[in-house]
Amino acid sequence: MTLRWLCFIYTVALLCMMAPVHAAVMSIDYGTDWFKVGLIKPGMPLDVALNKDSKRKTQSVVTIRHDERIYGSDAISLAGRFPHLTYSNLKSIVAKRFDDPLTEEFRHRYVNNMVLDSTRNMPAFLHNETQQLSIEELIAYQFQNAKQQASATAGEKVKDVVITVTPFANQYERQSILDAAELAGLNVLSLMHDETAVALNFAVNREIGKTAENHIFYDMGAGSTVASIVTFSNVETKEGKKTRTAPQLEVRGVGFDRTLGGHELDVRLQTLLADGFMKINKASVKGDIKSSDSAMTRLLKEANRVKQILSANTETTASIENLHEGLDFKLKVTRAELENICKDLIARVRSPIEDALKAANMTVDDIDSVVLVGGGVRVPSVQGQLVDLVGAQKIAKNVNADEAAVLGAAFRGASLSNQFRLSKQISIKDVTLFPIQVAYTPENKGKEAKAAVHTTLFEKFGTIGTRKIMTFNRVSDFEFELAYGKDANAGMDDIAKVKISGLTEAMKKHKDDIKASEIPPKVRVTFELSNSGMISVPEATLQLGKLTFKEKVKSFFGGKDGNAEEKKTEGDAKQNETATEDAKTKTAATEEPKESVSITKVPLVIEYTPTGIIPLSEKDKAIAKQRINELDIMDNKKKLREESRNALETFVYRVQDFLYNDVVEIVAAEQEVEKFRELLSEISEWIYDEGEHADTHVYTSKLKELQSIENPIQHRVREYNQRQNNIDHVSTTAKLARDFVNSIRAKEEDARYHTEEELEGLMDATEKVEKWMAEQVEAQKKLAETEDPVIVTSKVAEKVKAVEEHLMKLLSKKKPKKVVQPKKEEEPVETNETQEEIVKDSEPKTEEHQHDEL
Incomplete structure (x- = not known):
């Protein structure tokens, strides 16, 4: 390989290393009232991304007005004026049917124009006469806002995300969140349970001892309450031949209350305030x-504001100006009143912990601490219930209740991304809260049984992130159903109907092989419960096997049949037709056949049809994506318009101050300045009047007009301030050049390395620039300061550069190395001595001589 080719490869490799890598990962802790955005990026510490108001959390609200999406605090500000255009509390109705009690309650509390999506039997919102918005699309808008926050903080586009969900979220709720993320242009690495994310953040920030620890993470958010028991321990894991110890967190039990949350307290308090207003103003109001x-x-x-104040104070005053029919409102509210109207809710505080302990088969004595998370735990009466249950000494408040989940989810994202190498790896064993079963009708000799069989595939509190396989003894295409167990409390029973096809055709195609085989054909179906808690059917195969010659001989002489377990007759269908295997020990993808059996696998077709809540169709997604794209374009136009307006406004303020500069009075005529001030004042008034809604190009054109007036004045001010520096620059450079030439000429030894021609060349260049500057100084004296100057910084730099380059060339000239002439060898003398004798008699060279010759 040539040197040139090696250099080329090295250069390409270097450029690849220098190319920017988009490695940032974000997380979204999406709550009923607020969402937080986490961010982790190489070279940037794990932290929460700030929103445009420099806040660490954003209200889960979006207002859509004039095709403009407004988020967070700005949306909250508009909610009072445009409640029908402001969408909030969407998490409470994710993947709910139109007639669900929670959806009905939403219609009672909010004034958005909710309509029935008859295709899905789900709620949607008729935003205007032409737009019907799904809940997934409205959440996607908020996810886009979260994505913008992360990208702005990271300085690059961020797409990879981990999103938190409640552990009791069912298949449809999780799918809705995934669909919303897809619409927002996000790549979901995984969904993660809120409390597991908190537990991961807890583990990252502490050392796990030799003894296992059990902690309860009690999370009361705005919409629901969850208690998760997590065991932290160090476990041994094998990596090849090596064994290492690594920390692990394992979820042991979970209890929850779907509707116990801070938002319910807000609604109760809202009613109290409304009743108070009517009592005070009963005689004054019409409606x-x-x-x-x-x-x-x-x-x-x-x-909500009053509730937060009452968490730290025993009383406060609710106050709103011009609340209703022009009347102001002011009412004293006490903590005792709040607790009284919410006493039935407070009574439910303990249940999630009690349910979690029961699920984990533990008692309070087994728990090391109860870690409080979520805004609802700040309510004193809630904390009082927890203290009564577990004792004050076990209540831990050493976790950031607002940000622990989003930071833990971001750390999880880093562990799932191939862009990070984490120094601390923590394994996670999370669970599903609901059993999942398969319902099918057995087949015996080509005929299906009348009664269906139900087999539990994933047990309640079974580990997620696993695969299981079912073996079906079938000879024709068939169907089965996936559903939650009867005691699941998942909010829905049905999950999907699965049809396996291609089997009938495969049986006909391979009928000769089947007849010749001593092993009956089997259908093996793989089920996966992903880390996101989603059930799927990724693979189905018909497996045809036959014994090798060795196994036939072994069987003939009474040896054990290597595949006897698979040879089951059609008796009790539940026991004989199906077999489930944990993917950790045996999966369709990794199982190797025994050496004595030759296996042929024929892939079958899987048709998976959701039967509970129908997810967004591809057509619906395409329509939503098109609408989002159009809104994005409008958002970009709005951003450019705001930037151009801000640029014009900033320019006006800056230049108005600039015109009072002392130097401006010297270099600009009074009439010129006064005229410019008038124009600035006119445009300032225009911005806040007619120009309030002007287009981008109007702002830009006015800015260019002003800049064309300001630039000449700025130029004169700048050159006036730099004039003496420019003159001094020429003088200093000329002095350096002369000093150098004089020093060279003074030393004979140095003069040998610089020719007189080179030195004269430097002096000529110096004299030219000095002469030029003298002419410019005289010309400048003849000009008024209000005229364009002749001594210009850029021209001076250009002239001086010629001298500086000449000088640097001479300064960098290296002295030539002293060349030592080697001694001439003496010509051999004709004598009778041999060459050997001449060398022997010659005088040996000293080290000094050898060095000189070298």
Whole structure:
């Protein structure tokens, strides 16, 4: 390989190493009231991304007005004026049917125009006469906002994400979140349970001892309450031939209450405030305040504020100006009143912990601490219930209740991404809360049985992130159903109907092989419960096997049949037709056949049809993506418009101050300055009047007009301030050049290395620039300061550069190395001595001589 080719490869490799790698990973802790965005990136510490208001969390609200999406605090501000265009609390109705009690409650509390999506039997929102928005699309808007926050913080586009969900979220709720993320242009690495994310963050920030620890993570958010018992321990894992110890967190039990949360307390308090208003103003108002959408929206916001204050104080005052029919509102509220109207809710606080302990077969004595998470745990009466249950000494408040989940999810994202090498690897064993079963009708000699058989595939509190295989003794295409167990409390029973086809055709195609085989054909179906908690059917195969000659001989002489386990007759269908295997020990992808059996695998076709809540169709997704794309374009136009408006506004303020600069009075005529001030004042008034809604190009054109006036003044100010520096620069450079030439000429030894011609060349260049500057100084004196200057920084730099380059060339000239002439060898003298004798008699060279010759 040539040297040139090696250099080329090295250069390409270097450029590849220098190319930017988009390695950032984000997380979204999506809650009922708020969402947080986590970010981890090589070279950047794990942290929470800030929103445009520099806040660490954003309200889970979006207002859509004039095809403009408005988020967070800005949306909250508009909610009182446009409640029908403001969408909040969407998490509570994700993947719910239109007639679900939670959906009905949503319609009662909010004024959005909810309609029935008859195709899916789910709620949707009729935003205007032409747009019907799904819940997934509205959540996608918020995910886009989260994505923008992460990208702005990372300085690059971020797409990879881990999103938190409640552990009791069913298949449909998880699918809805995944669909929303897809619409938002996100790549979901995994869904993660909220409390497991908190537990991971807990493990990252502490050392796990030799003894296993059990902690309860009690999370009361705005919409629900969950208690998860997690065991932390160090376990041995094998990596090839080596064994190492690594930390592990294992979820042992979970208890939950779907509707116990801070939002319910807000609604109770909202009602209290509304009743208080009516009691105070009964004689003054014409209509009930509860009939006013705008007033009730503002009261809900005030209720949340009052609740937070009462968490730290025993009383406070609710106050809203011009609340209803022009009347102001002010009412004293005490903590005792709040606790009284919520006493039935407070009574439910203990249940999630008690259920979790029962599921884990533990008692309070087995628990090391109870870690409090979520905004709801700040309510004193909630903490009081927990203290009564577990004792004050076990209540831990050493976790950031707001940010632990989003930070843990971001760390999980880093462990799933191939862009990170984490120094601390923590294995996770999480569980599914609901049993999942398979329902099918057995087949015996080509005929299906009348009664269906139900086999539990994944047990309650079984580990997620596993695969299992079922073996079916079938000879024709068949179907089965996936559903939650009867005691699942998953909010829905059916999951999907699965049809396996291609079997009938395969049996006909391979009928000769089947007749010749001593082993009956089997259908093996693989089921996967992913780390995101999603059940799927990734593979189905018909397996045809036959014994080798060695096994036939062994069987003939009474040897054990190597495949006897698979040779089951059609008796009890539940026991004989199916067999389940944990993927950790045996999966369709990894199982190797015994040496004595030759296996042929024929892939079958899987048709998976959801039968519970119908997810967004590809057509619906395409429509939503097109609408999102159009809104994105409008958002970009709005951003450019705002930037151009801000640029014009900033310019006006800056230049108005600049015109009062002392130097401006010297270099600009008074009439010129006054005229410019008037123009700036006119445009300033225009910005806040007619120009309030002007287009981008209008702002840009006005800015260019102003810049064309300002630039000449700025130029004169700049050159006036730099004039003496420029003159001094020429003088200093000339002095350096002369000093150098004089020093060279003074030393004979140095003069030998610089020719007189080179030195004269430097002096000529120096004299030219000095002469030029003298002419410019005289010319400048003849000009008024309000005229364009002749001594210009750029021209001076250009002239001086010629001298500096000449000088640097001479300074960098290296002295030539002293050349030592080697001694001439003496011509051999004709004598009778042999060459050997001449060498022998010659005088040996000293080390000094050898060095000189070298």
